[in-house]
Amino acid sequence: xxxxxxxxxxxxxxxxxxxxxxxxxxxxxxxxxxxxxxxxxxxxxxxxxxxxxxxxxxxxxxxxxxxxxxxxxxxxxxxxxxxxxxxxxxxxxxxxxxxxxxxxxxxxxxxxxxxxxxxxxxxxxxxxxxxxxxxxxxxxxxxxxxxxxxxxxxxxxxxxxxxxxxxxxxxxxxxxxxxxxxxxxxxxxxxxxxxxxxxxxxxxxxxxxxxxxxxxxxxxxxxxxxxxxxxxxxxxxxxxxxxxxxxxxxxxxxxxxxxxxxxxxxxxxxxxxxxxxxxxxxxxxxxxxxxxxxxxxxxxxxxxxxxxxxxxxxxxxxxxxxxxxxxxxxxxxxxxxxxxxxxxxxxxxxxxxxxxxxxxxxxxxxxxxxxxxxxxxxxxxxxxxxxxxxxxxxxxxxxxxxxxxxxxxxxxxxxxxxxxxxxxxxxxxxxxxxxxxx
Ligand code: GUN
Ligand code: ZN
Numbered sequence: 254x255x256x257x258x259x260x261x262x263x264x265x266x267x268x269x270x271x272x273x274x275x276x277x278x279x280x281x282x283x284x285x286x287x288x289x290x291x292x293x294x295x296x297x298x299x300x301x302x303x304x305x306x307x308x309x310x311x312x313x314x315x316x317x318x319x320x321x322x323x324x325x326x327x328x329x330x331x332x333x334x335x336x337x338x339x340x341x342x343x344x345x346x347x348x349x350x351x352x353x354x355x356x357x358x359x360x361x362x363x364x365x366x367x368x369x370x371x372x373x374x375x376x377x378x379x380x381x382x383x384x385x386x387x388x389x390x391x392x393x394x395x396x397x398x399x400x401x402x403x404x405x406x407x408x409x410x411x412x413x414x415x416x417x418x419x420x421x422x423x424x425x426x427x428x429x430x431x432x433x434x435x436x437x438x439x440x441x442x443x444x445x446x447x448x449x450x451x452x453x454x455x456x457x458x459x460x461x462x463x464x465x466x467x468x469x470x471x472x473x474x475x476x477x478x479x480x481x482x483x484x485x486x487x488x489x490x491x492x493x494x495x496x497x498x499x500x501x502x503x504x505x506x507x508x509x510x511x512x513x514x515x516x517x518x519x520x521x522x523x524x525x526x527x528x529x530x531x532x533x534x535x536x537x538x539x540x541x542x543x544x545x546x547x548x549x550x551x552x553x554x555x556x557x558x559x560x561x562x563x564x565x566x567x568x569x570x571x572x573x574x575x576x577x578x579x580x581x582x583x584x585x586x587x588x589x590x591x592x593x594x595x596x597x598x599x600x601x602x603x604x605x606x607x608x609x610x611x612x613x614x615x616x617x618x619x620x621x622x623x624x625x626x627x628x629x630x631x632x633x634x635x636x637x638x639x640x641x642x643x644x645x646x647x648x649x650x651x652x653x654x655x656x657x658x659x660x661x662x663x664x665x666x667x668x669x670x671x672x673x674x675x676x677x678x679x680x681x682x683x684x685x686x687x688x689x690x691x
Contacts, residue, residue: 258684260290260309262302263318263642264661267325267632268617273565277609283661288315289323291638291684294409299632316686318642321678322661322668324612325630326385326639327587328619331484331524331545331576333390334375334401334414335362339580347490347554347581348461355580359417360426362392368400376404380688382586383641383677386619386629388484388522388545388576389414390456393427395437402445409449409683411629411637413482415456416441420467423458431467438474446481450637450683454482454522460497460510472515482520482623485511487544488533489525490556508533517542520624524576525550526564527557538569543622546614548593550578558597562604572622575614587615588643588672595669608665638684643668647676 265287270280288305290298290313298305309315335358342354362368368391379387391397391414398416405412418434419427429437438455446453455478457463457471475483488494488507501510508529511517519541526533526544537544546559564571575590576582584590591611598606620630628637645664646652651671658664668676680688 258292258313260288260313260315261318261323261640261681262286262288262315263321263323265289265299265323265632266612266661268613271618272607272610272613273570274567277607278662280613281609281662285661287323289632289640294638294683296632296634296636296638298634318678320644320646322643322645322664323632324383324641324643325616325632325636326641326680326682327383327615328574328623328630329379329384329387329577329585329587330522330543330574330619330622331547331578332387332582332585333579334372335359335368335390335392335397336580337371337375337378341583342580345554346492347556348492348496350554350581356424356427358580359392360424362397363394363426365396365400368394368397369404372401372404376408376410378585380408380680380682381677382674383643383680384585384587385639385641385680385682386411386625387413388454388482388623390458390484391416393417393419393429395441398441398445402448402451405451406449408687409685411450411452411639413452413454413623415454415482415484418455418457418467418471419462421464422462431464431470434467435470435474442478442481446478452482454484456483457485457516459486459493460501460507461493465501465514468511468514468516475518476515479518480520482522483516483518484522485516485524487511487523487526488528489551490554491528494528506530506533508536512536522574522623524578525556525559527551527559534564534566534571535569537571541572543572543574545574545576546594547576547578547582548597549583549590550576550581551597552593553583554581558601560601560603561594561598561606572618573614574619574622584673586673588669588676591615591669592672608669609662611669612665638681640681641677642679643672643676644678645676647672651676
């Protein structure tokens, strides 16, 4: 008899291949009536209910989710928690938007109590949207990182986060120095990286707000801590790109600015990457880094259209994840973000994103991109038990649209086009229910 703490029963989906490299329907595993057994925060067994139920100790509580689709928890590869209060700010593209709205918003995070309150509200919102892991920018203030990780630790979530580095082209109260940024980041790595489920990301904001010296020191830090992440922004907006090329005349491309500083590695996550050349994609492929595609943000700021299928070309695939990029993004829902990624794929021309591919980008694909695929992103024995339970009939319009879907696979597309936080029936983290829809 299996000894375990808890189990859930229902239809679940998970990946056994990459739908950008094999036919999508071959990559997805659908278990129509499954049982997922969890113990000590991990999945121990997952099989058809009929196979597994007879072997299960009758004292183990089983939570049944009929008429649902259970997935690995979503992974948001690019988001700014301190920008939640500035979401939906009108009328500007990237650089003036940062100056007018974002810098004043981030300046408040020198106050630990305020930072902790926003971090708490933000994490609750992630869980309400079925997101269980995110790569998160804090602010320039070290206390904004402590506040975030304390709140993540409290919920048992696996989060990646870091202190923003910026030592130029920002207001006085938001600048560090190359030295203080390095020292603060070192202390935060020691305090939080691999502390429970928390992971650190060295976080130079972008090339405009860091001196070459600061980028260089960030590269040194990454070399000293090769298992930490690095996150920054790349080639998001045309005015940004012009400014970068005038600030770094000695470089061949925007990506090259980061490469020269030693910041382009397998655990590097670049937000956006809208305006990249073929040579940049090749560089990313060889480095094994990740591009975080943030469709709602790119539309909201009028930044441009990410060329997903150029990035993922099978002869030199670049890892891609999806990001909500709050506060430039307009939702924390990964379902909504998948739906917008579909629309952007149409606008960008070429191949059209399929629903199965979108779910891969939000789960197993992101986990593989982040080198966390032995821990998260799939429903399989040994994986950490982070799950989201979706309701494909959450709203009247979804209910009528999915009522006549013949298969689970057929419900996935309406779910990403029409779905949002209302579709998340429950979220499990570390083998525990942390959110239940009222
Ligand atoms: N580039 C530099 N900083 C930011 C930011 O906060 N948001 C977005 N979308 N792009 C950036
Ligand atoms: Zn961003």
